[in-house]
Amino acid sequence: MANLKRWVLRRRPTGEIQPGDLELVEEQVRDLADGEVLVRTLYLSLDPTNRIWMSDQDQYMPPVQIGDTMRGGSIGVVERSRSDRFKQGDVVNTGLGGWTSHVIANGGMLMPTPQLPGVPLTAYMSVLGATGLTAWFGMCDIGKPQAGETVVVSAAAGAVGSIAGQIAKLKGARVIGIAGGKAKCDWLTGELGFDGAIDYKSEDVGAALDRLCPNGIDVNFENVGGDIMDAVFNRMNNYSRMPLCGMISTYNDDSRPSGPTDFSRTLMHRITIRGFIVTDFLPRAGEAMAELIPWVMEGKLKWKVHVDQGLEGAMESLQRLFTGAHDGKLLIQVSPEP
Numbered sequence: 376m377a378n379l380k381r382w383v384l385r386r387r388p389t390g391e392i393q394p395g396d397l398e399l400v401e402e403q404v405r406d407l408a409d410g411e412v413l414v415r416t417l418y419l420s421l422d423p424t425n426r427i428w429m430s431d432q433d434q435y436m437p438p439v440q441i442g443d444t445m446r447g448g449s450i451g452v453v454e455r456s457r458s459d460r461f462k463q464g465d466v467v468n469t470g471l472g473g474w475t476s477h478v479i480a481n482g483g484m485l486m487p488t489p490q491l492p493g494v495p496l497t498a499y500m501s502v503l504g505a506t507g508l509t510a511w512f513g514m515c516d517i518g519k520p521q522a523g524e525t526v527v528v529s530a531a532a533g534a535v536g537s538i539a540g541q542i543a544k545l546k547g548a549r550v551i552g553i554a555g556g557k558a559k560c561d562w563l564t565g566e567l568g569f570d571g572a573i574d575y576k577s578e579d580v581g582a583a584l585d586r587l588c589p590n591g592i593d594v595n596f597e598n599v600g601g602d603i604m605d606a607v608f609n610r611m612n613n614y615s616r617m618p619l620c621g622m623i624s625t626y627n628d629d630s631r632p633s634g635p636t637d638f639s640r641t642l643m644h645r646i647t648i649r650g651f652i653v654t655d656f657l658p659r660a661g662e663a664m665a666e667l668i669p670w671v672m673e674g675k676l677k678w679k680v681h682v683d684q685g686l687e688g689a690m691e692s693l694q695r696l697f698t699g700a701h702d703g704k705l706l707i708q709v710s711p712e713p
C-alpha cells in the first residue's frame with residue numbers, strides 16, 4: 376500500500392503563495408474503523424477560493440487552520456471499505472476531501488459520482504460539478520437574463536465564466552465576455568457563440584464596453600472585482616442585476632478590496648447586487664442539473680478542463696488561476712482513473 380501524501384498549511388501567505396506556506400508530508404495509511412472508507416484521490420479541484428481559505432480573514436467558512444490538510448474538492452475511487460454504502464472500485468465525490476492522495480472518511484460523508492454515458496469523469500469536477508452549479512445559480516437565480524438583454528461576464532473564458540456566458544446565450548441574451556488574451560477571446564466568440572469579447576490585457580475595457588454594449592448592461596456576472604468590475608458597473612442599466620460570484624483580482628491583496636467607485640449608482644439605477652456562494656444552493660442542485668445535463672448531452676454546452684499531473688505540483692498549479700496560465704477548469708490528476 377502506497378503512503379498517503381497530503382499538503383499541510385504551515386504559514387498564512389502574504390500576497391502570492393510562497394514556497395514554505397504549504398508543506399507536502401507523507402505518512403502511512405491508517406487502518407479503517409467500522410463504517411469508514413479509504414478513497415484514492417483521482418482528481419483534485421483547484422479553485423480561486425483556495426487562496427481565501429488560506430487567509431485568516433472574514434469569509435464564508437472558517438479558514439484552514441495552520442497544521443491542517445489544505446482544503447479542496449475531489450473525486451476518487453474506493454480502495455477499501457468497511458461501509459455498507461460503498462465497495463472497492465466505486466467512484467465517489469469526497470466533498471472537501473482535501474489536497475491529499477487518499478481520503479479516509481465515514482461512508483455516510485461520501486456521495487457516489489454519477490456516470491452518464493460518454494461523459495468523462497472530469498465533467499463532474501467542472502460543468503456537472505460545483506462549477507456548473509455556480510454558473511447556473513448565479514445566472515438563472517440572480518442574473519435572470521431576459522431575451523434580448525445584454526449580459527457581461529468577467530473571467531469569461533474561465534471555468535465558471537464560460538458556462539455562465541453560454542447559459543445566458545441559451546436564455547436568449549446578448550453576451551459579452553471579458554478575458555485575458557486573444558486566444559481566449561477568440562474561443563468565446565468563435566466556439567462558444569458569445570456576441571463579443573474584450574481582451575482586458577490589451578484593450579481599454581470601458582471603451583470596448585461602450586462599443587459592444589450601446590444599450591447599457593442588464594446583467595453583470597462578476598468574477599473579477601477591481602477596475603474591471605468598476606468599468607462594467609458604471610454602465611449598468613436601470614433595474615439591472617449583478618450576481619457577485621467572485622473578486623479574484625483581490626484574493627492575493629492583503630489590503631481591503633474596494634467596491635464600485637460610485638456606489639450611489641446602485642440607488643439611482645435600482646441595481647440589485649447579490650453575493651452568493653454555491654454551497655448555499657446545494658439543496659437545490661437538482662433544479663440546475665435538470666437543465667445542465669440535457670445541455671451537456673445535446674452538445675449545447677461546451678467546457679474545457681486543464682489537467683496538471685501529480686499532487687506534488689499543486690502549489691505551483693494553483694498560481695495558474697491568478698496568471699491565467701490555464702485553459703478551462705483547473706484540476707490535478709492525483710492518480711490514474713480505474
Ligand SMILES: NC(=O)c1ccc[n+]([C@@H]2O[C@H](COP(=O)([O-])OP(=O)(O)OC[C@H]3O[C@@H](n4cnc5c(N)ncnc54)[C@H](OP(=O)(O)O)[C@@H]3O)[C@@H](O)[C@H]2O)c1
Pocket residue numbers: 422423424506509530531532533534535536553554555556559598599603619620621622623624625651652653654695696697698699700701703704705
Ligand atoms: N461564489 C461561488 O460559489 C464561486 C464558486 C466558484 C468560483 N467562484 C469565483 O468565480 C471566479 C472564477 O473562478 P473559476 O474557478 O471559474 O476560475 P477560472 O475563471 O477558471 O480562473 C480564474 C481566471 O480569473 C482571471 N483572473 C485572475 N486574476 C485576474 C485579474 N487580476 N484581473 C482579471 N482577471 C483575472 C484569469 O482569466 P484570464 O486568463 O482571462 O485573465 C483566470 O484564468 C473567481 O472569482 C472565483 O472565486 C465563485
